[in-house]
Amino acid sequence: MTSLFQQRRKIERSNNFKLLASIIDWTVALYIVVPSLVIGFFLYKDFILNVQTSWVAHTTPVIYIVLLLFITQIETIRTFIQRADRLFLIQNQKQMIKLKQAGLYWTFSKQLFILVSALALLAPIFIIVHHITILELLILLLLLFTTNFFNALVKLRLRKWQQLLSKIVMCILGTVFFLYVPNIITALFYLILFVYCASYYYRHFIYSTKYFDQQVKLDQAAFYKWQSLLFRITPELKSQLVPKFKKPRLLWKNSKRMFRRSDYFIEEIVCKTMLRQKQYRLGYLRFLAMGIGLTIIVPTWGKYIIIGMLYFTLRSVMQSIIQQINEHRIWSIFQLSNEQIQIAKSRLIKGFVDFPLLCVLVILVILVL
C-alpha cells in the first residue's frame, strides 16, 4: 500500500510543481525569488546579531507561543483517500488502513519539519533574550506538536464555534503549562495527551470508515490547497479574457480617445487593455506596490538593489503584456508594420517603467539626503 501512497503523493507533488512553475518563471526567479532569499538572509543575520538591542528584547514568550500555534497549525490530517475509493478500496480494509496510516505519518513528518524550522528561526530570541534552555525548547516542540494535533482532531468532530473555543482554551493551557508548570509535568501531560489523541484517531478515523466522506472532502481541499490560496490572493487569475460587462465601466466609457495624437493608437490599445483587464492591471500594480513597499522597509543599501530589480521586473511585465496583445488575432484585421509596433513599445516602456521608477528614485534620493 506504500506504493499507492507514494503514487498519490507523486501526483500531488507534480500538481504543486506545475503550479509553482506557472507562477515562478525564470524572470520571477531571477528578479524576485533569488534576490529576496539573499536579502532575507542578510536581514535575518543583522537581526540575530542585534537581537538583544532590538525591539524583540521587550516582548514576552507568550506572543511567540500564540504566534507559533497560529502559524504552524495542521490544516488537515491527510488520508490520501479519494472519492473513487468508496467503490473498491473501501472493501479492502487492510489496504485502506495502511493508506490512512501513511497519511497520518506524512502529516506528522511535515508538522515536525515546520515546527523545528520555526523554532530554529526563533531560537536566538528564546535562548539569548528569554534564556530558555534547549530542553525547554524541546518541551515546547512537544507542546506545540500535541496542541496542533489535538486541534486538527477537534476539527473532525466539533462545530466551528466549538473549534474556536477549543483553540483558545488549548492556547491558554499551553502558555500556562510552558511558563508556570514544572517541565517534567508539562512533558508528561502533553505526552499522555498525544498518546490519547493518536489512539482516538486510530480508533475512529483509521480503523473505522464512518467518516469516509468527510475525510475525502478534507483531503481534496488539502490537495488543492495551493490553487485555492493562489485564487484567494489573486482572484483575477480566475477571470476569463472576455469582459463580464457589456460596456466599459471605468474611465473612457464613451469610446473617447486616451491620447489626442492620432499615431498613438498602439499605446491606446495597450492602455485601455490594462485599464479594462484586471489581470494585467493588478499584475502591474502589484509589482509596483511590492517594489515600493520593499524599498521603504529595507536598509539604504538594499533600496537601490530593489529599484534595480523593480526596473527589470516591470520591464518584463510590460514586455509580456505587449507581447500578449501583439499575439491577438485582431492584427489580421488591423495591419501594422513592425516599425510602428517597435516605436510604440519603446514609448510604452518609458511611460510604464522608466517614468514611475524615476519618480521613486527621485523621492528616495530626496529622503536619503
Next chain:
Amino acid sequence: MTIDINIHKGGYVEEEIVITDIQFQVNSGELVGLIGSNGAGKSTTLQGMMGVLPIMDGHVSIGTYGYIPERPILYEYFTLWEHIDFYMRVAGKEASLTDRAHELLDIFKLDHKLHDYPTTFSKGMQQKVMLILAFLDNHSSYILDEPFMGLDPQAMRKLLTTLDELKAQGASILMSTHALDTAEKICDRFILIDHGRILQQGTLTSLRLTVKQDKASLLDIFDTLLEENHHD
C-alpha cells in the same frame, strides 16, 4: 488591381502540405467564388494570400485589401467605436473615413451600440462589425471568408448591394462560401477546390459545359465534379 495567385504548396506544418498548385487571378471589377467542401483548403488558400500561412511556397500579388474572416475577430477590450476609430487611425484617414463609418453603421443598424463591447453582441451583429471594418476604406481587393454567416435577410441584401457597388468601382473580390445558390447569382466566376487542389475554374456556363449539363446548378456541378474526382 488584379489579384494574382500562384501557390506551389502551403500548410501549417512542414510535414503536412494542405494546398498544392493553386493558381488563379481575380480581375478588377470581378467577383470570384471560391467553392469547396469542409477542409478542402479554402481558408488555407485565403491565409496564403494574406501572407499568414506558416508554410508557403509561391507568389501572391495583392494590393491593400479588406478582409472578412471566417469567424468574427474582435478585440475583447475595445468598444465598437474604438474598433472603427483604431482602424481609421491605422489607415491614417480619420477625416475622410468618419462619414463612411457612420454611413455603414446606419446601413447595418449598429449605430445604437457604439459604446458596447462587440464581443457581447450576437453572432450576426459581430459579423456586421466585420463587414463595417472591411468596407470602411476603399481597397483595390477584398477577401471575404463566409461573409453571409449569421446575417439576417436584410443585412444580407445590404451586403449584396455593397458588393455590387464595390465591383462597379473596380474592386477585385474573392469570396469563399458554402451558400452556393447565392454565389451562383452574384459571382462572375468560380474556383472549385478539393483536397487542396483546384478541381476546376471558370464561369457558370463554362462549368456547365465541362460537366455536360446545360441547366445544372452550381451545386449540381460541384457534386458531379467531386464525384468524378473521387472516382479518379
